[in-house]
Amino acid sequence: MANILITGSNRGLGLEWVRQYAEAGWRVFATCRYPEEAVELAQLADRYRSVRLYRLDVTNVGQIVALAEELKETPIDILINNAGVYPEKFLPLNAPLNYEDWAYTFQVNTMAPLRLTKTFVESLACSEKRLVVAISSHMGSISEITSPGSYFYRSSKAALNAVMKGLSLELKPLGIGVLLLHPGWVRTRMGGIDAPLSAEESVRVMRERIAAFTLADTGRFFRYDGSEIRW
Ligand code: NDP
Numbered sequence: 001m002a003n004i005l006i007t008g009s010n011r012g013l014g015l016e017w018v019r020q021y022a023e024a025g026w027r028v029f030a031t032c033r034y035p036e037e038a039v040e041l042a043q044l045a046d047r048y049r050s051v052r053l054y055r056l057d058v059t060n061v062g063q064i065v066a067l068a069e070e071l072k073e074t075p076i077d078i079l080i081n082n083a084g085v086y087p088e089k090f091l092p093l094n095a096p097l098n099y100e101d102w103a104y105t106f107q108v109n110t111m112a113p114l115r116l117t118k119t120f121v122e123s124l125a126c127s128e129k130r131l132v133v134a135i136s137s138h139m140g141s142i143s144e145i146t147s148p149g150s151y152f153y154r155s156s157k158a159a160l161n162a163v164m165k166g167l168s169l170e171l172k173p174l175g176i177g178v179l180l181l182h183p184g185w186v187r188t189r190m191g192g193i194d195a196p197l198s199a200e201e202s203v204r205v206m207r208e209r210i211a212a213f214t215l216a217d218t219g220r221f222f223r224y225d226g227s228e229i230r231w
Pocket of ligand 1: 007008009010011012013014032033034056057058059081082083084085108135136137138182183184185186187188189190191192195
């Protein structure tokens with residue numbers, strides 16, 4: 001049985017990753033900040049005995065270390081860095097910047113995926129699939145900026161792309177791949193109700209990308225449908 005570790009799995013795309021991989025027969029290490037409040041995730045864990053719940057705030061170094069200790073010597077075939085935040089509203093040019101929000105956006109969207117990947121590198125290296133997936137966004141593509149705003153989110157995802165591209169070069173000699181994916185515009189709390197894609201469809205199509213992944217694709221940035229995104 002292959003193993004997958006997912007962050008931010010209590011709702012949105014994270015919950016759907018858990019549902020689909022569990023249904024496909026994977027052992028799922030599903031992490032979230034507050035497992036005691038994650039009702040839908042608990043229901044999935046009741047339904048699929050291969051789903052295990054763990055507490056993980058991705059900004060909490062102590063929790064990352066504790067999780068790594070708990071899963072020590074467990075091969076992790078795929079790590080999905082899914083947790084993300086998008087705290088900002090569009091503000092007028094003269095509005096004060098909330099630097100704490102910006103820093104927190106970087107902690108969750110950029111720094112945590114690097115820390116998690118580094119922490120679990122040995123577990124990835126001893127697995128079969130050996131893949132790190134970073135859920136980025138086309139909003140992190142500088143070439144695709146056609147409107148103002150979302151500065152915190154855009155910069156955090158652009159930085160995530162840069163970090164993961166570099167990491168792909170570092171991990172390739174270990175046979176570990178790094179895949180950057182844009183899930184499309186998806187109906188979740190972040191994506192909102194007007195988004196055209198369901199989480200079910202987005203994750204189903206991204207799973208096809210993941211299944212087809214080879215090291216030749218490491219460090220590349222794709223839309224959920226497989227088209228490549230320029231940096
Ligand atoms: P949601 O807002 O629905 O879910 C975000 C998830 O991230 C929640 O489970 C949330 O947990 C978790 N999270 C936030 N902060 C932390 C933290 N510090 N530690 C652990 N978990 C945390 O968003 P989506 O499901 O839509 O987003 C998933 C990913 O997809 C994100 O990386 C996002 O940037 C990306 N994305 C989404 C798009 C969309 O259209 N939906 C488009 C492009 C990219 P909690 O409930 O505890 O807050």
